[in-house]
Amino acid sequence: MALVVISLVLGLCVGAFSAPAPDTPKQIDLLMPHVQPKVPDTYLCHGMKLNSSATYITGFIPNANMNIAHHMLLYGCTSPGMKKPVWNCGEMASDSSMFDTAPTCASGAKILYAWAMDAPSLSLPKDVAFAVGGDTDIKYLVLQVHYKNVTTFLPPQNGNDTSGLNLITQKNKLPRRAGVYLMGTGGRIKPKSTVFMETACKFDSNLEIHPFAFRTHTHTLGRVVSGYRIRDGKWTEIGRMNPQKPQMFYNVTTPNLTVKPGDILAARCTMLNDRDTTVNIGATQNDEMCNFYIMYYVDGKTIMDDNYCFTSGPPNWSWENFGQGDLALEDMPDTVSLPPGSSEPLEEGKDDVARDDESLESILDNLQPRELEELYEELAEEGKDNDLNGYYYGGY
Incomplete structure (x- = not known):
């Protein structure tokens, strides 16, 4: 009888220790x-x-x-x-x-x-x-x-x-x-x-x-x-x-x-x-x-x-x-477009590289009509509008 009681107690203890607590991850x-x-x-x-x-x-x-x-x-x-x-x-x-x-x-x-x-x-x-x-x-x-x-x-x-x-x-x-x-x-x-x-x-x-x-x-x-x-x-x-x-x-x-x-x-x-x-x-x-x-x-x-x-x-x-x-x-803060660790915020706008003759055709193909007109007017003031005529008058 004593052995049975001991076995039951041990069984209960093992069960108690093996069951995870409700908050166990x-x-x-x-x-x-x-x-x-x-x-x-x-x-x-x-x-x-x-x-x-x-x-x-x-x-x-x-x-x-x-x-x-x-x-x-x-x-x-x-x-x-x-x-x-x-x-x-x-x-x-x-x-x-x-x-x-x-x-x-x-x-x-x-x-x-x-x-x-x-x-x-x-x-x-x-x-x-x-x-x-x-x-x-x-x-x-x-x-x-x-x-x-x-x-x-x-x-x-x-x-x-x-x-x-x-x-x-x-x-x-x-x-x-x-x-x-x-x-x-x-x-x-x-x-x-x-x-x-x-x-x-x-x-x-x-x-x-x-x-x-x-x-x-x-x-x-x-x-x-x-x-x-x-x-x-x-x-x-x-x-x-x-x-x-x-x-x-x-x-x-x-x-x-x-x-x-x-x-x-x-x-x-x-x-x-x-x-x-x-x-x-x-x-x-x-x-x-x-x-x-x-x-x-x-x-x-x-x-x-x-x-x-x-x-x-x-x-x-x-x-x-x-x-x-x-x-x-x-x-608005001056840091909105400042990359962490940098001292100069980035400014919105076109980069000068965009105006290179080598990339002109690809740039023009992606412009909207009003954007193309503004670019034409700007380059015309600089005397660089000749290459744009075919695009500007070509149905845009």
Whole structure:
């Protein structure tokens, strides 16, 4: 009888020590299931259904190589774009693709995390987490990978890919919920020029948010991306970074910042195009992007429903076109287009190289009618307009 009692006690003790505490971190792996994309600039998505009980994400560990993956995005979805293990979720789909095509999310898309250029791991501040699953509207996690180089997946290597994320999670509820607010533009960047791509939105949410991290994203032409909160005409920097650095989430440059209803959020990408052709905002690595991410927390469990601020960008939209309040442009900081570590801010305008005779034809082919007329008038004053006559009177 004594042996039975001892055995029961030992069994209970072993059970007690082997069961993890509710707040013990657990790693969840969300990785591409050995895929073989065959075409550069393929976007692939892989989804994971979440449990009926809530999970709290407190950290992100990327597993990817910037020479293969151009970038990765983690979405929370109410429903995924497709229930299949992998699908093509980009604009570069073709009839020859081995993957069916669908959007990233069919409904309820929210960006939770973004990675590019070998950015390191991210741990959220104390008491802050992304809440997913359970009674939240995020029922699925979807990993999106934009493949830059597919050489290793083609013969003779015939390799496969498991790029993705290790998510650090726990089951215990935390008092502060995390969210991501994304600002960006469309538009195009003229040849041989420095262009400001700008966006701004009035903060109409009834919540007060606390930005704690920011991330910048462009492709190769971005030189500095900066974001601001404007309150009563005063500009306060949220973050400013050279997007050619690792595109991680950095601590905000103004600690203890808040954004309240009625504030204005503004962002600018300063782009330097040294090419002879116009570059458009688009989905491929040869196109461009202009994104400023704000990672924030709220006290309580309710985050914003509207987490996006986008404008059409240049040449159709700039801060001067903002109509939701006073941006107080005369009071903007001198450092808006100043790359960190530099002493001279970049100025918008055409570079002198653009006027070289050798590149004249390619420049003219990318000009709009009014731009061509202004260039003609300017060069005519310098006596250099002869070469333009065929273009100016040729139907532009």
